[in-house]
Amino acid sequence: MSQTPVFPEGFLWGAATAAHQIEGSPLADGAGPSIWTRFAHTPGMMLNGDTGDVACDHYNRWREDVKLMRELGLTAYRFSVSWSRILPEGTGRVNPKGVDFYSRLVDALLENGIEPLLTLYHWDLPAALDDRGGWLNRDIADWFAEYAGVMYRALDGRVKKWVTLNEPWVVTDGGYLHGALAPGHRSRFEAPIASHNLMRAHGAAVKAYRELGKHEIGLVVNIEPKYPASDSAEDQAATRRAHAYMNEQYLHPALLGHYPPELKEIFGEAWPDWPAEDFELIKQKLDFVGINYYTRNVTRAAESYPLNAAMVKQPLGTYTETGWEVFPQGLADLLLWFKRTYGDLPVYITENGAAFFDPPTADVDPRTGARRVRDPLRIDYLRKHIGAVYDAIQAGVDVRGYMLWSLLDNLEWSLGYSKRFGMIHVNYATQERTPKDSARWYAEVIRTHGRKL
Numbered sequence: 001m002s003q004t005p006v007f008p009e010g011f012l013w014g015a016a017t018a019a020h021q022i023e024g025s026p027l028a029d030g031a032g033p034s035i036w037t038r039f040a041h042t043p044g045m046m047l048n049g050d051t052g053d054v055a056c057d058h059y060n061r062w063r064e065d066v067k068l069m070r071e072l073g074l075t076a077y078r079f080s081v082s083w084s085r086i087l088p089e090g091t092g093r094v095n096p097k098g099v100d101f102y103s104r105l106v107d108a109l110l111e112n113g114i115e116p117l118l119t120l121y122h123w124d125l126p127a128a129l130d131d132r133g134g135w136l137n138r139d140i141a142d143w144f145a146e147y148a149g150v151m152y153r154a155l156d157g158r159v160k161k162w163v164t165l166n167e168p169w170v171v172t173d174g175g176y177l178h179g180a181l182a183p184g185h186r187s188r189f190e191a192p193i194a195s196h197n198l199m200r201a202h203g204a205a206v207k208a209y210r211e212l213g214k215h216e217i218g219l220v221v222n223i224e225p226k227y228p229a230s231d232s233a234e235d236q237a238a239t240r241r242a243h244a245y246m247n248e249q250y251l252h253p254a255l256l257g258h259y260p261p262e263l264k265e266i267f268g269e270a271w272p273d274w275p276a277e278d279f280e281l282i283k284q285k286l287d288f289v290g291i292n293y294y295t296r297n298v299t300r301a302a303e304s305y306p307l308n309a310a311m312v313k314q315p316l317g318t319y320t321e322t323g324w325e326v327f328p329q330g331l332a333d334l335l336l337w338f339k340r341t342y343g344d345l346p347v348y349i350t351e352n353g354a355a356f357f358d359p360p361t362a363d364v365d366p367r368t369g370a371r372r373v374r375d376p377l378r379i380d381y382l383r384k385h386i387g388a389v390y391d392a393i394q395a396g397v398d399v400r401g402y403m404l405w406s407l408l409d410n411l412e413w414s415l416g417y418s419k420r421f422g423m424i425h426v427n428y429a430t431q432e433r434t435p436k437d438s439a440r441w442y443a444e445v446i447r448t449h450g451r452k453l
């Protein structure tokens with residue numbers, strides 16, 4: 001990016017979170033347990049034995065957090081709804097106090113000029129549905145559409161941008177193939193079934209929205225550009241497999257109505273022959289796609305399960321606390337790939353950010369008593385990635401907003417509280433919030449609509 005950027009009028013500047021990662025109080029006011037409530041209380045599943053029982057206590061502190069969003073000047077806020085707060089058993093009985101929590105949050109956002117982007121599913125499946133097979137049960141498409149319908153009836157109109165699923169790839173790869181995430185399964189036979197049912201549920205929820213809703217709905221995927229480590233046929237083939245497995249596995253059925261052929265190659269006998277009518281359900285017209293971008297992957301052939309591919313660490317690369325290479329050009333490359341492959345569908349960057357080392361407690365200026373958290377690496381990361389978004393917009397990609405991951409330091413799933421992605425520091429012992437230097441910087445970016453990158 002060379003010149004002073006001029007982002008499109010109406011471009012949304014926001015931040016993103018997820019229910020289980022910030023709310024705490026997972027069983028309050030009639031809520032049912034989710035698979036993450038269970039997983040976190042299963043010994044050995046969570047680093048340091050951390051759980052989401054308290055997290056950022058957002059369930060009780062949401063007013064304070066909305067005030068912080070307003071002070072930063074956010075024009076949008078992406079959050080998720082905990083399905084089991086709404087339907088404690090996953091289907092049937094609605095918990096009015098669960099609906100009320102999100103209704104009040106949405107009203108507060110709107111009163112403060114912040115547009116809500118609501119994610120229906122950000123990994124916290126009701127435990128009661130997991131007991132009935134969860135994402136392995138084809139009936140979940142109907143269960144998810146029922147839950148989505150409850151939320152559409154309650155909030156559509158105040159919420160005008162809906163997301164069905166967050167990162168189906170992680171749900172499946174982490175929860176059903178490798179077992180690092182809830183519900184902790186490890187099966188190459190279950191993974192394709194979970195993936196396919198996630199996409200069937202996505203389609204059913206979009207179909208329900210077209211009957212009940214009047215605004216916009218989309219899908220959020222985590223995708224990353226795969227660059228071959230060499231020109232060798234083996235590395236090229238490994239890169240092709242990795243690209244299909246992560247970047248095309250969900251966008252192809254949702255937008256094109258079929259899977260990439262590599263998935264049959266990857267899963268072999270574990271890849272079913274899906275009924276044609278499933279793709280009619282999955283491929284529903286979308287109003288936008290959300291892209292979560294963090295890093296790239298330089299890929300080589302290797303003996304690995306199930307891809308026979310491995311990432312090549314870059315000796316001159318800069319890496320975050322989660323071991324991800326800082327590579328902003330990958331975001332621009334990815335957005336151009338998306339446009340070439342799927343056309344001019346509007347795109348939001350629904351997550352982008354980094355975990356760098358931040359202290360457990362904020363510094364205190366002895367003269368003023370003011371708290372401060374210095375995070376120059378995060379500012380550099382964000383500046384370069386927002387710049388890459390601008391480059392893609394200049395190249396013709398219809399990007400309509402940027403949601404920084406994350407508003408708050410939060411529960412990084414099975415990594416617990418060990419990784420801090422927030423632009424607002426959370427002292428978990430006191431629940432004190434301290435906007436980091438990156439938050440102050442982002443507020444200026446927003447105030448100048450991107451001109452002060």
Ligand SMILES: N#[N+]C[C@@H]1[C@@H](O)[C@H](O)[C@@H](O)[C@@H]2O[C@H]12
Nearest residue numbers: 018166167292351405412421
């Ligand atoms: N890891 N990491 C950070 C972040 C995670 O905290 C979000 O819940 C996911 O949507 C996505 O993986 C990205």
